Amino acid sequence: MAKWIGPLEKIDAYRWRIPKGYKSGMRVDGLIYADKEMLKHILLEQTLEQVANVAQLPGIIGNSLAMPDIHWGYGFPIGGVAAMDIKEGVISPGGVGFDINCGVRIMRTNLTKDDVLPAIKDLVDVLYKNVPSGLGSKGKIRLRLGEIDKVLTNGSRWAVENGYGFIEDLESTEERGEMFGADPSLVSSRAKERGIPQLGTLGSGNHFLEIALIDEIFEPDTANTMGINEIGQVMLLVHCGSRGLGHQIADDYIKVMLAAMKKYRISVPDRQLACSPIESPEGRNYLSAMKCAANYAWANRQCITHWVREAFCRVMKIKPIDAGLELIYDVTHNIAKIEEHSIADKKNKLCIHRKGATRAFPAGHPDIPSKYLKIGQPVLIPGDMGRYSYVLVGTEQAMKETFGSTCHGAGRMQSRAAAKRQLRGRDVLESLAARGITVRTDSLSGLAEEAPQAYKDVASVVNVAHGAGISRIVARTKPIGVIKG
């Protein structure tokens, strides 16, 4: 792999700039959030070339942004944020990704380490049985004819109305789990056929379900507002997306965009950046179909939440009310959204692409749940399955610099093939067990690919986000049980 040798200017300990003079087509600078150590890794690949490519898209505003977990993707970098002017700008399915609304949610409980450790094997087994996971798994929801359209339109609300979870869960979900303007008639029958059998499944790859303990609290008052009260408190994390339905919608619309680019005379440096003006029929239709996939993903996580609660209460022999299994928050990290942002004291409607990046709105923002108005929006940053994950909150600084965005995870350091060459699934399983982490998976080779060693230390990622002020660290969790898709 060729090292990237383009120009990079240091702004401060956490910020680096690719000047827009680097390439003639660049409309804005690239701005990378990283420390010196992380940068060494970033420069080993062509990731920053992708940041410069995104800077060439029509209507891009501010900077082509790279969050601290940035790594080489296809088209857009993973960890990329791009804001487009709604009048002049474009929308790109590649800037959202194939797994539309891949995201993560965290639930709190009233239980502590001492309650669950004796039952951890049972818990992991029952969760594994209760939540379909892994490649080739089918869900247990049988949708009636035409019902898929309701899932695509109403998202989490469909799930709650059908008995999966509580009405309070909606308040604790980004967009309340239901993006308005989703039009199922713009979703192909192939996409729906893929989505119908997979609703309520975790999927494979880096998707997971995790039982974790709070092991450090950095801001006790903020944590308390979220229901995070003490060290050793049990949390549950779910990470998954829109499954084959989202992949098919992305495929379908990249094709639409490639044709549209000829019509609108747009050229892009990488065809995976295929795009169309936001206000063109193609752009509007994609956004509307994308919202369907986003809603599907929220319904998916909501159904899984229900089965997690069911399994948890059964094994712990506890009533749901006593378990206190409340959703703290659910964030999406692959999405495009129309949002209002202030630039030079003027309010602008922009289309924000977050490809492997999380919204991080500050205290007082009207789009965050009222219970979090004083602390800011919770941001969930899962790490690898052996170390830890973080809960953060959004900040005013993120609003000023990154269109209210921050990182989304650890970011891979090693390719899947390299991880598999060095590690065997069974060894990964044993070394995790030695660290007190019980793992169940369908795929041992998948486990090797997802081994902790293949990822950056998520602590260094959140430290940059915190240091740069684009979010603040609130608490840290450590896994004790993992179901790997």
Added chain:
Amino acid sequence: MKRYKLIEHTADIGLIAYGNTLAEAFGNAAFGMFSIIAELDNVVENQNRCIELKSSDQESLLFEWLNRLLYYFDVDLLLFRSFKVNILPGNRLTAICYGEKYDRLRHKLKTGVKSATYHKLKVDGIKNEVQVIFDV
């Protein structure tokens, strides 16, 4: 003749596939993709699907070909292992694909492939070689 070679990509995985004809390279790319998804040794050929595609150019044809096969894996859980591919003028493709429905007890699945991507997608009609990066 080597059918395909894997390419490493940090977050994802890709391949270069070869053939005596471009159609054969398309078939080998599909074989390579299903080899990423599953161990194919135990897969028999008792099911088939006919595919017809028309696209705007050869790269898009490759993208759509591989993604159509992923659609059948999602919807019918079909693991394909052999492909009779014809590439026709006007960026058209017809194919018959043979394989078997995934059986938990006999088949071993490996890595899920979400989609082929356009990133670094290449079709070389002279060397009969194609390259694709997958989102996994």
